[in-house]
Amino acid sequence: MSKMHIKLTVNGQEHEMLAEPRELLIHTLRERLNITGPHIGCETSHCGACTVDLNGKSVKACTVFAAQANGAEIKTIEGFAGPDGLHVLQDKFREHHGLQCGFCTPGMITRAYRLLQENPNPTEEEVRFGMAGNLCRCTGYQNIVKSIMAAAAEMNTAKEAAE
Amino acid sequence: MKDLTEDQIERAAKLKGMGTSRKRVEDVRFTQGKGNYVDDIKLDGMLFGDFVRSPYAHARVKSINIEEAMKVPGVVAVLTAKDLEPLSLHWMPTLAGDKQMVLADGKVLFQGQEVAFVVASDRYAAADAVELVEVDYEELPVIVNPFEALKSDVVLREDIKDETSGAHGPRNHHNHIFTWTEGNEAATEQAIDSAEVVAEEMVYYHRTHPCPLETCGTVASMDKVTGKLTVWGTFQAPHVVRTVASLLSGIEEHNIRVISPDIGGGFGNKVGVYPGYICAIVASIVTGKPVKWIEDRMDNLMATAFARDYWMKGRISATKDGKITGLHCHVTADHGAFDACADPTKFPAGFFHICTGSYDIPAAFVKVDGVYTNKAPGGVAYRCSFRVTEAAYFIERMIEVLAIELNMDAAELRRINFIRADQFPYQSALGWEYDSGDYHTAWDKALKAVDYEGLRKEQAQRIEDFKAGKTRKLLGIGLTHFTEIVGAGPVKNCDILGMGMFDSCEIRIHPTGSAIARLGTISQGQAHATTFAQILATETGIPADSITIEEGDTDTAPYGLGTYGSRSTPVAGAATALAGRKIRAKAQMIAAYLLEVHDDDVEWDVDRFSVKGAPERFKTMKEIAYAAYNQAIPGLEPGLEAVSYYDPPNMTYPFGAYICVMEVDVDTGQWDIRQFYALDDCGTRINPMVIDGQVHGGVTEALAIAMGQEIAYDDMGNVKTGTLMDFFLPTAWEVPNYTTDHTVTPSPHHPIGAKGVGESPNVGGVPAFSNAVHDAFRAFGLRQSHMPHDHWRIWKIASDLGLHA
């Protein structure tokens, strides 16, 4: 199979590579670039463990070809914590016990981030609906929802303070 | 206990010991994507393995041609049973005393069975080659129903067809595995024969699957230079895996290192030993390169570790005012193609004989027949302690059916039959000694919390309204009072492949007063790194934040039997507490020496030893730790370390009262959970936040099982639910908020009184959901309807009851 030239910006860093057209983005991230935060739970778009942020949208990296992502800006869980420590979502998941085995967590937080960009003030119902593409087998979601609501509140307070 | 002074309370709070909702130390890594799961492991030159699987449920394998597959660039080897045979690894022993094909040896017995193992440079090449392996099959008749299997002439297991006896005694048919009984049959029959009221019912607990979000996988690496084999994998019992690997391969045990890295959920799925592990190890030995094998989701649902599949025929008898006199149960257990159930050796039906539940039943008898069918092997304890979920579901359904027979309120029927608090320790008719309980208190608290009487009134009104055509929604009140049995277990009667089910903890206190502790268990999300440190903080006075917990590496951790069956807290938790007490005992001698008093003249004071009657004269644990390493103390060895191997004297018996209030739509079969109340009594509570989390997760798994999740087969043995499209895992959208509550009845035989909680919510949750569905239709004549209660099945109940007319 002839290879394609692909350029990706992941968490602010540029990468160039040659890859077969059939290579899935999740494998590019995990196997080539060693970005192992996004996980594989199904490879059929159901579980959301592989969720990354691609050009400002949540996508399931197991059902996107690397070639489709050519030129894209991608943010993964590795791109959240900054020099001042954890991102508020990461911090709230920890504070409200929003994770157990941690396997779904990178996808959950990455999805929750985009959800809160799109809807900074969601109701509990909107959070539950907006997170329905991400499965968790451990937590029963109650504390995930709580974590996201708490993060939204804190992000809004910070925004108000800044304005 | 003396009341603590303000100063003591302050010092205790700093320890973050038992009883505090300490935040999890694991989360800093996990929230940043810095977990290290098996598929994250990458080694130089690593190869990737993948299976050719059988599309048929029963077929003869006439030939396998690997020629085309070998031509795929990157393909290194294709292993078949023929390659494994010289090593005697084409079959492997199962946990249940049976054997299982590693790769198809002449025939296949279930869809998805492993036929050949392709090893290639990457997963794409492996997948390409899998497609090109040509297997010539000759189809054979398929049996997916255990009752049919026992009547059929078709021999499933030709390898043992002439054996009249198996690991668990006589076999009475070529598709029969074992018969196992417990209790007094004559007394039970007599109680039932002479009873005023008898209820009889077939209760089916369908086949399902634990389906953790991370599938199973391994990386095996044989270092030809040192002769050392290292195996990383999704193992809930890494030490047992090492021993088994040594016995099977002939490699000496010290030359095998098994590591369970972070595990993305287990729920029983990762207890078993699967062909993928063996094939990866063999492939690494053959190629001299590390070999990775990771299941995909379909492999996982089709081939590794189903749960349940119990047909439970029950009879329960009572006086006409509701006092239960006898319980009889005959289980037909579908074990699939190989008996690979994960149960302690002597218990082929696990602890199913906890099926008298929370009730004082004078006579009981159970009989379990294990049967082979053309389905996947497994029979793991999916968030359950060895068939306890099946037992709890059985008795909680039988109680409901009896209540119908007696025309009695099901809450009241439970109340008058509960084992009373003054009867503990209680000897059950099926041979268990329940350690402690106070069921009436828990029950009353639960009923009051949900306003049970108010709910019943509302339900009666709803039925009126329904009959009057004012609503199409019925209200179900699902009651459950469950008793679990966990913490396997006493070595005298519990072992896995001959390994006694003790557990262990080893502690080293460093000179500056911080510590590391290693255990024989392995967390799969249960927060061991957080909670075991809390036990030690309370026991040793060292802050939990200064204690590292490590598990899962057999080169460093003490031998233990692993984490499943809610055994970590009851067994390893006890070992941890006792190891901590050994540390304290030595610390006491050191403190007395430093304070120049007799050993008996110092007393423990939260985080220090002080002179009795003179609390201002003390040595903190930090000071004591330093002294242990830098002072020559007459009569004492230097250092401060301890190890404890704990063999529990008994199991623990957590219990709980769960109530589910559900609306069901008669016309669409849709359900809506209005309220779910979960009261758990797991004895002493180590970390309430973690306990709540366990309950939320366990109840959600119960919801899945009761309301839609199943591994279903068609008559040809095709798996109909092999992807997450068909296999129900609830999302945040379907799941309600739960109310959690508790009572505390410590275990009298456990060093800290803790009983374990991880599995209770699944054990109690399933009957609560199912009983709610049944209860909604009770007034219209429903007695028993099989799970899972998906929308179609609920619609069907309504239809069969004539409610659509």
Ligand code: FES
């Ligand atoms: S792995 Fe991509 S959605 Fe499950």
Ligand code: FES
């Ligand atoms: S924390 Fe385990 S799957 Fe979500």
